[in-house]
């Protein structure tokens with residue numbers, strides 16, 4: 001049995017591991033905070049759509065030598081605008097429109113990756129590349145994460161109001177259009193930051209799971225935010241460690257830890273968990 | 286678009302001026318050529334059948350339904366300006382919120398204060414005061430820490446009324462506040478509404494309960510897509526006008542000609 005100190009410290013001897021731990025925990029924490037809004041607003045599917053739709057943006061940005069965040073932002077927000085347009089101007093329902101648009105964008109991205117000669121490695125985009133993240137991408141990812149974090153912190157009360165009761169927000173003169181696009185922009189940016197860590201396929205987990213876990217554990221938004229961030233950071237760190245020692249996919253490990261935390265919360269949560277509810281049931285009958 | 290009409294200056298009466306308002310949803314005409322004025326310090330009852338456009342009138346007053354013609358002036362300002370200055374509070378007919386949302390009753394009532402807070406919405410002591418005062422007035426202060434979904438139907442209605450109160454608006458637009466509440470809440474609300482009038486606030490309340498109209502409404506508006514009659518309750522609330530509003534059946538004094546369900 002390996003001694004725990006070695007288990008914890010050895011990865012720090014490698015620069016790539018230090019970077020990986022840094023990026024995955026920062027991104028994990030920020031995405032987790034955002035995931036609270038996503039789960040409460042019911043935007044999980046939207047998160048999935050946006051994270052897939054950013055692919056062509058990322059490829060084009062790489063090909064043109066622009067910051068990938070820019071491309072991701074344009075295509076992320078653009079895809080949602082198109083979803084809204086299809087919903088409004090045709091009889092197609094929203095979930096259909098979402099499914100339609102994000103696969104269309106994703107397909108465009110795939111075609112671009114295979115046709116545009118650039119340094120983009122498709123598997124890195126699809127499955128993340130947290131262990132080999134290039135320095136300029138690292139910088140950009142941290143900047144994006146910090147930006148999203150600031151936006152969420154500064155506007156958290158407005159965003160909670162927007163998720164809970166947009167009608168009231170409007171009736172007291174707060175612009176819901178602004179908040180809608182603010183949350184959407186944060187989603188696009190967080191998606192591209194998460195993409196660097198766990199890849200397009202799994203990024204939606206970072207944008208949904210920690211929020212869902214925390215939602216089961218508390219009835220206070222403040223606590224929910226802290227719990228989500230804690231579970232996001234914890235999953236990123238533990239996942240990265242496990243992947244180092246077991247030589248398994250880091251993205252897979254990170255998301256798996258998140259999922260296990262959710263399952264634990266689902267079973268054990270005091271009030272909203274399966275066991276918690278069972279103990280109350282005999283009394284409420 | 287409707288005629289551009291200059292809003293009168295900011296002198297107190299009348300508080301709400303609706304002129305020639307029409308609203309349609311696609312091809313459905315919900316309101317046609319509605320004109321009315323509400324003065325300060327009165328309670329005005331809004332009466333009409335289900336589907337007669339009561340909720341639509343409230344939505345138009347809040348800028349949620351776009352008028353095809355006409356103008357609305359609140360305290361001499363446009364709807365958007367009045368909202369930004371926290372002059373109007375609105376409690377919709379049915380709250381379409383997620384009742385599992387991780388917010389306490391006090392958190393929700395605090396949301397009434399956001400419009401008058403700074404950009405960061407950090408509550409000041411006056412905001413906490415307003416929340417406490419509002420919760421006390423609707424008798425929910427002891428339940429302030431409850432998660433919002435853990436309230437009964439009547440308590441939920443009171444919580445949202447408290448939020449409107451906390452906003453500190455001088456005009457209250459209440460769409461069927463008595464719908465589905467218990468007797469205790471009904472009494473409490475009726476009592477509160479009289480107190481609001483005493484505080485010189487202006488109230489527009491839609492209701493199906495004729496007892497409320499004669500009980501505490503100074504004015505009444507009878508509508509069915511358009512204003513059929515409006516003015517002082519004693520003058521307007523006649524059998525003839527009710528017959529006009531609900532069809533002939535009121536005349537023969539059948540117990541409840543109007544529908545009590547959600548409209």
Ligand SMILES: Nc1ncnc2c1ncn2[C@@H]1O[C@H](COP(=O)(O)OP(=O)(O)O)[C@@H](O)[C@H]1O
Pocket residue numbers: 310313314315333334335336337338339340341342547548
């Ligand atoms: N969102 C909507 N879309 C289409 N028609 C609507 C909508 N809301 C209300 N209506 C129609 O407008 C009319 C007035 O409705 P409403 O204002 O809700 O009446 P009330 O509140 O008096 O019951 C009704 O005929 C209703 O069917």
Ligand SMILES: [Mg+2]
Pocket residue numbers: 339340341378460548
């Ligand atoms: Mg109605």
